Amino acid sequence: MKLRYITAEQPLSHHNQLLAVLSEDIKDQLAPHLELVRLPPGEVVYEAGYADYYAYFPNDAIVSLLSVIESGKGAEISVVGNEGIVGIDALVGGSNPCSQAVVQSAGTAYRMPAQTLKEQFNRHVELRWLVLRYMQSLITQMSQTAVCNRHHAIEQQVCRRLLLSLDRITGDELPLTQEKIAYLLGVRREGVTRAARTLRNLGVIESRRGHIKVLDRGKLEELSCECYAVVKAESDFLLPYSCLMHRHDGSARAPARHGASRLRPDSSLRSAAQPVQA
Numbered sequence: 672m673k674l675r676y677i678t679a680e681q682p683l684s685h686h687n688q689l690l691a692v693l694s695e696d697i698k699d700q701l702a703p704h705l706e707l708v709r710l711p712p713g714e715v716v717y718e719a720g721y722a723d724y725y726a727y728f729p730n731d732a733i734v735s736l737l738s739v740i741e742s743g744k745g746a747e748i749s750v751v752g753n754e755g756i757v758g759i760d761a762l763v764g765g766s767n768p769c770s771q772a773v774v775q776s777a778g779t780a781y782r783m784p785a786q787t788l789k790e791q792f793n794r795h796v797e798l799r800w801l802v803l804r805y806m807q808s809l810i811t812q813m814s815q816t817a818v819c820n821r822h823h824a825i826e827q828q829v830c831r832r833l834l835l836s837l838d839r840i841t842g843d844e845l846p847l848t849q850e851k852i853a854y855l856l857g858v859r860r861e862g863v864t865r866a867a868r869t870l871r872n873l874g875v876i877e878s879r880r881g882h883i884k885v886l887d888r889g890k891l892e893e894l895s896c897e898c899y900a901v902v903k904a905e906s907d908f909l910l911p912y913s914c915l916m917h918r919h920d921g922s923a924r925a926p927a928r929h930g931a932s933r934l935r936p937d938s939s940l941r942s943a944a945q946p947v948q949a
């Protein structure tokens with residue numbers, strides 16, 4: 672596996688951005704442990720409690736982390752695309768994952784045994800620094816999702832959820848159905864149906880067979896609760912590539928409210944991310 676061709680200059684969805692901004696030296700050391708795999712939709716890459724599992728670096732795949740209760744009902748606690756890693760539980764001491772990871776949007780990912788990732792994490796300061804920042808952004812997303820599910824209207828939650836997928840794909844067609852959104856949000860299907868009807872009537876989305884096409888991203892952001900912006904601002908602050916990644920329409924994202932200047936002055940990471948012009 673050669674990772675040298677994975678660079679931050681490549682547009683969103685081509686490669687995992689967390690890997691892309693690592694120095695060439697670290698990429699070379701990780702490469703022998705990485706395997707490129709295709710992830711089909713609906714695939715459960717691991718369950719809570721798995722003893723042996725892989726950590727995944729999604730390229731164009733999107734993976735949901737779900738918490739499932741005894742009744743079989745569940746809710747999504749976070750979304751991971753090419754900005755992050757699936758399966759980081761091993762890094763913080765637990766040998767088993769505490770959530771279920773399910774592929775929501777098909778694509779490819781690099782994977783390595785979670786235990787190997789832990790070894791590499793402990794060995795390389797640069798990787799550790801970046802992964803810890805990613806973990807902080809993931810904690811923010813989980814925390815915000817918890818409060819969102821409790822206090823915000825379903826219509827707002829649907830907008831937030833659509834934006835999370837939209838940020839992680841190329842194009843504007845999301846492989847989401849109303850039924851799937853209802854499951855991810857842990858709400859009744861009827862509420863999502865009403866929200867989707869409202870969004871259609873406003874010209875924000877178009878429902879297609881098994882897909883939702885976003886017609887007006889700006890309006891979708893307006894109609895979302897503040898949770899989307901809070902999580903995005905934190906990710907843009909924490910991750911040197913997040914605010915620089917290209918949007919699906921080819922334009923660059925605006926810097927987050929914190930500004931890229933507050934990034935930790937690590938020369939290798941900064942130089943890797945710099946070629947992308949905002």
Ligand SMILES: [Zn+2]
Pocket residue numbers: 818819820823827828831896897898899
């Ligand atoms: Zn919210």
